[in-house]
Amino acid sequence: MATVSYNKATRIYAGQERPAVNELDLQIGDGEFLVLVGPSGCGKSTSLRMLAGLEDVDRGQILIDQRDVTHLPPKSRDIAMVFQNYALYPHMTVYENMAFALKLRKTSKAEIDRRVKEAAQLLQLDEYLSRKPKALSGGQRQRVAMGRAIVREPQVFLMDEPLSNLDAKLRVQTRSQIATLQAKLGITTVYVTHDQVEAMTMGHRVAVMLDGVLQQCDTPRALYDTPQNVFVAGFIGSPAMNIKTVPLSEQGASFAQMILPMQREQIAAASSGGGKVTIGFRPEATDLVGPHEGGLPIVVDLVEDLGSDANVYGHAALDGGSERFVVRTDRRGMPSMGETVFIKPQPNHVHAFHATNGNRI
Amino acid sequence: MRHGKYPFIIGFLAVPVALYGTFVVAAYVQTFQLSFTSFRGFGAATYVGLDNFVRLWDDSQFWQALRNHAVLLIFLPLITIAIALVFAFLLNVGGGAKGGMQRGVWGSKFYRVVFFFPQLLALALVAVIFGRVYSPDGSGLINGLLNGGDDPILFLADQRWALWSILAVLIWQAVGFYVVLFSAGMGSVPQEIYEAAALDGATRVTLFFRVTIPLLWNTVQVAWVYLGIAAFDAFALVNIMTVDRGGPDGATMVLGMLIYRNIFDYSQYGYASAIGVVLFFLTLTFAALTLRVTRRDTVEM
Numbered sequence: 001m002a003t004v005s006y007n008k009a010t011r012i013y014a015g016q017e018r019p020a021v022n023e024l025d026l027q028i029g030d031g032e033f034l035v036l037v038g039p040s041g042c043g044k045s046t047s048l049r050m051l052a053g054l055e056d057v058d059r060g061q062i063l064i065d066q067r068d069v070t071h072l073p074p075k076s077r078d079i080a081m082v083f084q085n086y087a088l089y090p091h092m093t094v095y096e097n098m099a100f101a102l103k104l105r106k107t108s109k110a111e112i113d114r115r116v117k118e119a120a121q122l123l124q125l126d127e128y129l130s131r132k133p134k135a136l137s138g139g140q141r142q143r144v145a146m147g148r149a150i151v152r153e154p155q156v157f158l159m160d161e162p163l164s165n166l167d168a169k170l171r172v173q174t175r176s177q178i179a180t181l182q183a184k185l186g187i188t189t190v191y192v193t194h195d196q197v198e199a200m201t202m203g204h205r206v207a208v209m210l211d212g213v214l215q216q217c218d219t220p221r222a223l224y225d226t227p228q229n230v231f232v233a234g235f236i237g238s239p240a241m242n243i244k245t246v247p248l249s250e251q252g253a254s255f256a257q258m259i260l261p262m263q264r265e266q267i268a269a270a271s272s273g274g275g276k277v278t279i280g281f282r283p284e285a286t287d288l289v290g291p292h293e294g295g296l297p298i299v300v301d302l303v304e305d306l307g308s309d310a311n312v313y314g315h316a317a318l319d320g321g322s323e324r325f326v327v328r329t330d331r332r333g334m335p336s337m338g339e340t341v342f343i344k345p346q347p348n349h350v351h352a353f354h355a356t357n358g359n360r361i
Numbered sequence: 362m363r364h365g366k367y368p369f370i371i372g373f374l375a376v377p378v379a380l381y382g383t384f385v386v387a388a389y390v391q392t393f394q395l396s397f398t399s400f401r402g403f404g405a406a407t408y409v410g411l412d413n414f415v416r417l418w419d420d421s422q423f424w425q426a427l428r429n430h431a432v433l434l435i436f437l438p439l440i441t442i443a444i445a446l447v448f449a450f451l452l453n454v455g456g457g458a459k460g461g462m463q464r465g466v467w468g469s470k471f472y473r474v475v476f477f478f479p480q481l482l483a484l485a486l487v488a489v490i491f492g493r494v495y496s497p498d499g500s501g502l503i504n505g506l507l508n509g510g511d512d513p514i515l516f517l518a519d520q521r522w523a524l525w526s527i528l529a530v531l532i533w534q535a536v537g538f539y540v541v542l543f544s545a546g547m548g549s550v551p552q553e554i555y556e557a558a559a560l561d562g563a564t565r566v567t568l569f570f571r572v573t574i575p576l577l578w579n580t581v582q583v584a585w586v587y588l589g590i591a592a593f594d595a596f597a598l599v600n601i602m603t604v605d606r607g608g609p610d611g612a613t614m615v616l617g618m619l620i621y622r623n624i625f626d627y628s629q630y631g632y633a634s635a636i637g638v639v640l641f642f643l644t645l646t647f648a649a650l651t652l653r654v655t656r657r658d659t660v661e662m
Contacts (some may be wrong), residue, residue, distance in 0.1 A: 054556050075562035087553035091575040100571075101561035148557075 002065035002078075002155035002188055004028040004051065009070075010059040011046050011212075020046045022212040023060065031186045033179070034217075035203030037193055038235070043212035045160055048192045052081050052158050065155055080149035081158040084165065086141045088133040088148070094120075095129040098147045112151075119147040122181070139170045146178070150185070157182070157189040163198065175202060196236055200224070208232050226351075230358035233280045233351055239311055239326045242345075243280040244318070245355050253279045253352065256296040256318060260350050266361050273355030283311060283328040285349035288341050295342030298325050300335050310334045314341065389641075395634035402628045413635035423636065425611040426619050429524055430593055433531070433615075434647070438588035441532050442581060445539035448476060450569050452540065453547045454555060473544070477537040484534070488601035491530045492517075495602075518604050523612040527598050535591065539584050546580040547573060582655045586648050593644045596621065616640045 006026040012019045021043040028034045036044040049055035051062055053074035061070040069077045080101075088097050095116055102112045120126050123143040133141055142162060149157055162178070163171045179202045182189050193199055199206045200220040207217035208231070216228040227233035233241050246255045248270050252262035260279060262270070270277040289295040298314035301324075312327045312335060327343050335341045352361050396413055398406035417423050452469040466472075479487065494502040495516035504513040516526040550573070558572050574581070596617030600606055606622065607614035616636055623633035 052556075052560060054559070074556075074559045079560065081557070081560050083553045083557060085551065085553055087551065087557040089554065089557075089572060089575075091578075104562045104567060148561075 003030050003063075004065075004156055004188060004190065005063040006047070006051075006060070007063065008060035009047070009050055009057050009062055011043075011050055011055055012058045019058075019212050021050065024214055026207060026214065026217060028188060028190065031188055033182050033189045033191065033202060033204045035191045035193060035199040035206045036209060037196055037199035037206055038209035038215075040194060041211075042209040044192045044194075044209050046212075047209070048081075048158050048160055048190055051077075051156070051190060052079060053077050078155045079158055080152040080154040080156075081160065082142075082145045082149050082162045084161040086133075086145040086162075086165075088141060088144055090133055093130050093132055094125060094136070094144050094147075097133070097144055098151050101148070101152050115151045115153070116147075119150045122150065123147050138166055139174065142166060142174060146181070150181075153187075155188065157187050159189065159191045161193055162191075163193070164195075171198075178202065197238065200236065206236075208235060210235075226360065227280075228360050230278055230280070230353045233353070233360075237282055239283050239313075239328070241280045241282050241351070242286070242325050243278060243353075244323060245276050245278045246319075248273065248275055248277040248355075253277045253350075255279060255345070256316075257294055258296070258344065260345060261347055262352055266352050269361040270352065270354060276355035277361075278353040278355050278358065279345075280351040280353065281345035281349060283326040285346045286325075286327045287344050287346060288312075288327060288329055288333055288335075289344045291342055293342065293344065295344040296325075297340050297342050300337055300339050300341060303334060303337060305331065305334065312341065314343075392634045392637050392641075395631050396638045398631045398634075400630040400634075402624075402630050406631070409631070413632050414639075416632065417635055417639065422611055422614055422619060423616075426607075426614045426616050429613065429615055430643075432524060433528060433592035433595060434589055436528055437531055437535075437592045438585045440528075441535045441539055441588055442584050444532070445536050445543055445584070446569075446574065446577070446581070448472075448536065448540045449543035449547055450573055452476075453544055454568065454573065473540075476540045479534045480537040482534075484597045485601060487530060487534050488598050491526075491533075491598075492602050495526055517602060518609055520609050520612040523603060523609060527595060527602065527613055530598055530602070531591065531595060535588065539588075542584060543577060543580060546577045550576050578655075582652065585655065586651050589647050589651060590644055593640065593647070616643075 004026075005028070006024045008023040008025055009021060010019050010023055011021040024043075024047055026034075026047075036047055038044045046055055050057050051064075053069070053072060053076075057070050061068055063069065064077060064079070089100065092100065098116045098119060099112045102115065107115075116129070117126075120129055123146060125140070125143055125147060128136060128140060128144075133144065136144065142165070145162065159178075163174055166174060175198060178191075191198075191202060200223075203220060205217055206220055206223055208215045208223065210231050216223060216232045218226075223232060223236045227236060227241075230243060234243055244255065246253050248254075248267065249259060250267070251259050252267065253260045262277070287295075291297075296316055296318070298316040300312055300314045302313040304311040304313070309328055309330050312329055313324065314327075315322050315324050317323075325343060327341075353359060354361050395406065397408055397410060399409045399412070400406035451466050452473055482490075493500070495504075496502075497504055497513040497515050497518065501513070503516070507514070514522065516522050554572065554576075555568070558568050563572065593615075594617055595615050599613050599615050599618050600621065603609075603613040607618045616639070620633045620636050620640070623629040623636065
């Protein structure tokens with residue numbers, strides 16, 4: 001039970017100009033499930049490892065429960081970590097794996113036994129306690145790794161892409177299990193993933209990182225509804241938002257034959273963008289319209305039928321170049337490949353960003 | 362490919378098998394044959410049945426050599442592996458995990474090279490060098506340092522010390538190789554395991570005994586067999602360094618020396634072959650037993 005704070009925490013690898021993590025400021029509440037997400041190399045894992053003590057902090061500090069742990073070794077931080085490859089000790093049984101940390105802390109045998117059994121029951125590992133990791137399936141190993149963290153009863157759980165080695169079905173299943181477990185135990189959790197679906201479904205809040213810089217940290221809903229910049233807008237949501245830079249007019253953004261209306265303050269803010277503005281509209285906030293309703297004609301390249309609905313991928317000639325678009329539609333109006341359809345963004349669901357710095361306006 | 366398969370395989374097999382048959386198997390067979398004869402290097406070999414082995418049973422030198430081997434067999438692997446494991450640990454993970462990577466102690470790259478030096482020297486050279494190191498007068502490194510050569514320790518001439526002095530050289534010479542062997546083993550342990558151990562609160566000592574050694578067990582087992590076989594040898598050092606080649610008074614006698622002297626000093630080819638046969642079975646039994654006794658679940662990473 002603890003809060004975690006990154007205060008301008010910076011990590012610069014030897015011989016590199018650009019910090020791997022650049023002045024990260026992040027406050028994580030007691031019992032919160034925070035997800036760090038971003039493309040590979042964005043510094044999310046490094047941030048987690050800085051918190052774990054596996055990575056040096058070059059500048060700034062890290063607090064756990066108001067205690068400065070910046071330069072403490074991993075074992076003095078009262079944290080437990082689940083690794084991507086689980087990092088189970090191959091020569092120990094499941095029981096020994098889970099008990100190892102407690103043994104080193106000189107916990108009494110009875111207490112160790114109680115905690116391990118309890119965790120095993122929680123994770124449905126009872127019958128595997130005497131097995132070695134190699135005799136377990138991927139999902140079971142993952143649960144042992146979780147168990148090893150749980151028995152410690154730490155102040156903070158750290159998870160570094162714990163699901164990426166599981167197959168798709170198991171991943172979805174385990175995803176909800178971890179979320180449920182965290183809610184039940186109420187232990188502050190920092191979770192790293194590159195998968196935005198994982199981030200959106202599991203996190204109380206999600207911190208999006210790029211190039212070592214925190215882009216936005218907010219609830220999944222806020223990230224989806226009001227992305228603070230073009231990167232977050234494009235990263236969150238699947239399929240990704242349609243993002244185009246178009247000319248700015250006095251009424252708003254002029255997109256193909258349409259004018260997407262913007263508020264006066266927005267237009268004022270966008271005016272320093274060299275007469276351009278970047279607009280974004282989600283595939284699910286885009287309609288297919290009839291040929292004479294002023295929509296942008298696109299040629300359909302691919303239709304993904306998802307059962308419940310369908311994603312239509314297509315391209316259109318715009319400003320002399322070929323631009324790609326995605327539209328989500330219900331299955332009844334599903335076009336076929338090669339067909340020309342007309343798309344129209346829903347005006348009140350259009351996001352506007354500054355054309356040069358990419359910030360939301 | 363299917364048609365060409367057998368000629369291909371046979372083509373590669375034939376030459377090695379022929380060479381192996383001529384120079385290894387045939388030699389073994391001849392030795393076994395000779396051990397049942399009283400061959401003296403010339404003339405016809407007379408079949409004498411098990412006489413050579415019976416004579417061996419009553420040969421005090423043979424038993425002396427076996428006792429010496431027993432000492433080497435216990436201490437050579439034990440001490441060499443212990444030292445090599447500690448060194449390899451220090452070189453690879455003993456420096457802690459500052460900066461995200463498990464590292465060796467300060468200067469580990471330098472030590473890695475230095476530890477391997479003895480392995481590069483020919484054994485005969487090592488023997489000559491240590492013959493000087495052990496020298497009883499003031500010019501010997503140890504005695505010279507101890508008290509300038511007065512009241513020297515007679516490393517090679519004192520029955521109490523001779524075998525241990527040889528053992529020390531064997532260890533000195535072998536450690537470098539096993540440091541490299543164990544380093545390779547430690548390199549194959551995933552970084553995350555060390556990190557998990559660090560988070561679990563393992564100190565360097567617990568890390569060494571509870572994680573590193575169990576994970577290296579297979580390599581240690583192999584090392585034990587190699588060193589055990591080396592303990593049945595030790596011929597080169599004994600031949601070059603010791604007083605009376607195997608002395609004083611048999612204190613450093615080994616089976617290899619006994620064979621050599623029986624052939625080249627006494628022309629007892631048949632008898633020497635019998636010792637060779639015994640040595641062959643001793644080594645074989647040792648290797649099989651070691652692998653058997655130390656067998657554990659193989660650890661997969």
